[in-house]
Amino acid sequence: MLKKRLLTLGAAAALLALTACGAEATAPADLAGAATVTVEDNNGEHTIATPLTSVVATDNRTFETLSDWGVKLTAGAVALMPDSSPYTQDKSIVDLGSHREPNLEAIVAVEPQVIINGQRFTQYHDDFTKLAPNATVLELDPRDGEPFDAELKRQVTVLGEVFGKQAEAKKLAGDFDAAVARVKAAYDPKDTVMGVITSGGNINYAAPGSGRTLGPLFDILALTPALEVEDASTDHQGDDISVEAIAKSKPNWILVMDRDAAVSADDAGYSPANELLEKSEALKNVPATQEGNIVYMPADTYTNESIQTYTEFLNSFADALEAK
Incomplete structure (x- = not known):
């Protein structure tokens, strides 16, 4: 390939x-x-001339990887980047804005050779091809129906080829696999697991398999769900089912993504996930709460769903499992 x-x-x-x-x-x-590299993305095969002098990135999963590799961006969705990203401090990067009110035309001036597009900007693929007809629009979002862990590794592998960072990409994939192996070795399938997303002061359900961010981990890690409901969604805030229903399932472990930590942590009304769970009367008697078996994803996860983020969280989960 x-x-x-x-x-x-x-x-x-x-x-x-x-x-x-x-x-x-x-x-x-x-x-x-001067050379070319030929890679395959979600839309087919592309041949890209190197070295690259103008790169645009809009896919949140790729920002940390590109930054760690020292890839200079001429434009990007800076408004969607977590504050932890060094790119947010680089005033030379043209900000394309958020996916809700993007300034797509701004890429014309930077004459990109490659646009790494995806996640919230996927819908603008055709706009980019029209605005920058000489650019390769590279999309590496995890594909439906494909194993999520393999898709995360495919993304960094292809980017490694594009930017000559094959060794670094291999290490990222290896670190991820090692973290998965740690969890699998320490996890007891008799223990049930619940995934939740906190948003707007609410504790919502992240369905095994389909739930945003946490859902795929059930398949990757062979976790035993504490609760499964019909017609579960991939909603970015999780599914709205009662906390009482979550509590009734009596999970041994609760895995948490704090959505608001990434987008509204500075707001006056922000309630951190740990406070929401600790103050929940409905959850105070479930095994996970009583035994301290609650594991939180990194604070910037909602805007940084990179392979590095998953690796960090999996290692935290493994630490908690191994400590029991």
């Missing part, structure tokens, strides 16, 4: 000269210059 083809004419000439002289064929230093 992934392959590189060097196009440097000088390199080809040098190789021909070496062959003609009967010398041992060794690659000249400038082979690392």
Whole structure:
């Protein structure tokens, strides 16, 4: 699926000269210059000319990876980036705004070669192809029907090919797999697990499999659900079922994503997830609460659902399991 083809004419000439002289064929230093990389994303195969001088990113899952790899952005969805991202401090990056009121036309001036699009900006794929016809619009969102863990690793693997960070991508995938293995080794399938999302002062249900962010972990880790309901959704705030119904399922473990921590932590009315759960009368007698078996995802998860975020959370979950 992934392959590189060097196009440097000088390199080809040098190789021909070496062959003609009967010398041992060794690659000249400038082979690392202009080249192409061919990768496959959700929409098919793309051949991208490198080195890249103008990169745009709108996919929240990719911001941490790109930043860690030192990828310079000329434009991006800065309004959607967590405050923890170094990109938010880089005033040279053209802010395309949020997906609700985007300034898509702003990419025209930066003449991008690659637009790493996805998540909240997926709907603007065709707009980007029209505004930047010479750019490759690369989309690597996890695909429906594919194993979520494999999709997270596919994303960083493809990005590693594009930016020449194959070793770094391999390490990210390996760290994720190691965290998954830790959880599986420590988890007892007899213990039931509940996923919840706190939002707007409410504790909502994250359905196994389909629930936002936490849902896929049930399949990846082979967790035993404490509760399953019909017609569960992928809603970003979770499903609105009563806290009493959650409590009645008596989960041994509760996994939590605090949605508001990423988007409204500075608001006067913000209630942290740990306070909501600790103050809930309905949940105070469930096994997970009584035994301290509540594990929280990183605060910026809602705007940073990267493979690094999942790895960090899985290691926290493994720590809690191993401590029992």
